Amino acid sequence: MNEVKKYRTPDGIPADIVMFTLTRQERKAVTKSLPRFDLKVMLIRRRSWPFAGAWALPGGFSQENESLYETARRELKEETGVDGHHLEYLGVYSKPGRDPRGWIISHAFFALVEEWVLEKRQSADDAQEVGLFTMQEALEELDLAFDHREILEDAYRRIQAQMLQTTIAKQFLPPQFTLGELYQVIQTVVPDFAELNFIRKITSTRSRQGILEEVLDETGKPMLSNQYSQRPAQLYRFTDFTPQLSIYT
Amino acid sequence: MNEVKKYRTPDGIPADIVMFTLTRQERKAVTKSLPRFDLKVMLIRRRSWPFAGAWALPGGFSQENESLYETARRELKEETGVDGHHLEYLGVYSKPGRDPRGWIISHAFFALVEEWVLEKRQSADDAQEVGLFTMQEALEELDLAFDHREILEDAYRRIQAQMLQTTIAKQFLPPQFTLGELYQVIQTVVPDFAELNFIRKITSTRSRQGILEEVLDETGKPMLSNQYSQRPAQLYRFTDFTPQLSIYT
């Protein structure tokens, strides 16, 4: 471990960011109805070699005076104009030959961003072509630059696992929400998720001392919302509690 | 992304490996008894600057023609003399100043290794001082080099989560094992784990179509073992099934 500098060192250490957002679908319903969403990812079109013209994940090189998380945070802020988003490390991509420019080891992060942030970015930036794509479009119809398809696949798997095992759903929800909204968000990210008795289970005794709690108003009465339904629905919020999952219990 | 080589680049990209093993405790019981284990980690004592004399995780620098996983695999094989162990990526450690030698970004992995492999290594290598330490010793009593204490803490958390959420327990078990053995392994890694009705739950109807299956002999009769108990116990093996955990179900 003390032969530093005798060997060849990498040519660059970028951080690439998978920026997820939920976009709201247009719905033509005669009465109020629950929003439906699409999970989308932000990509930028490369203008120069290599992979000129291909879509790629936004990213940038790390500098000596910052950690990789700080690199990612800086890039995310540069891309969105907003700070404070959920940003999480995904992994390292270091396969030889992954970047024709040389020995370049990329660190992937994923971020959860509100729709309006990316839309603003999309319209504001005339220097760079920016696009929002569904997972299917990005994974099956585009030829992404570098190994970004692999990164995106990993990120997709990760966000799906996180959606079911953690409370990151809150990143896509207002502080208070109805169970219908929560269900829509989960289903958007994990289409296979189907729980017939979702309300039952999430409000059952065990879960009641759990991840969600009812929102009460000043007088202690349950707070309702009829934003998405005729019949008002109970508002919930996430607690600080994160359950420990186990396959053995 | 096309300004490569104009900027300063890192001075080295090592992979550091947290090598976990279970060591068998001596037990003085009058009859056959279940083995008790300690979770231990392998450290090596540094001989040169920086942190000369301090204990550190084994590791080595990545080369241009290999991915970081391959670096880790190579280092693991060099350290143990054995290939094919469970080896998993843990994360990147890139805080500025973490290594006085320069801009050095480390990638941590953790590996699960059998006790005998490390014991052989320990006695065979007279060039390097090698030690096996319990988590408590390593985290509370030693001053580890670099940020290796932080890495070790992360690895400990990770292996505990993995032990409960995946079937890596099988890495510490023979292909066929009794439920008592499995319970000991889980409890060694996750001391908080306590399930009064462990056998009940793991063999209940739902779990029966689950992660474990009974081992049968050629004639279809259940296979038993009395290695650790007077009364023979049913042998089990892990299936290929890995359940999807969710906080919403």
Place this chain on the structure above:
DNA sequence: CCAATAGTGTCTGTGAGACAGTATTAC
């Protein structure tokens, strides 16, 4: 018989899963 592990019996309460039915309210 004893020690040590490997189970089973039993009881209560609660959840899972399926699906029908009722509630609410803007339009």
Place this chain on the structure above:
DNA sequence: GTAATACTGTCTCACAGACACTATTGG
């Protein structure tokens, strides 16, 4: 009334949790 969502009723079966009890067998 209708549409859309938000629940509640009801039923069966299985599991969770607690703890006592029986089973096995080498020494």
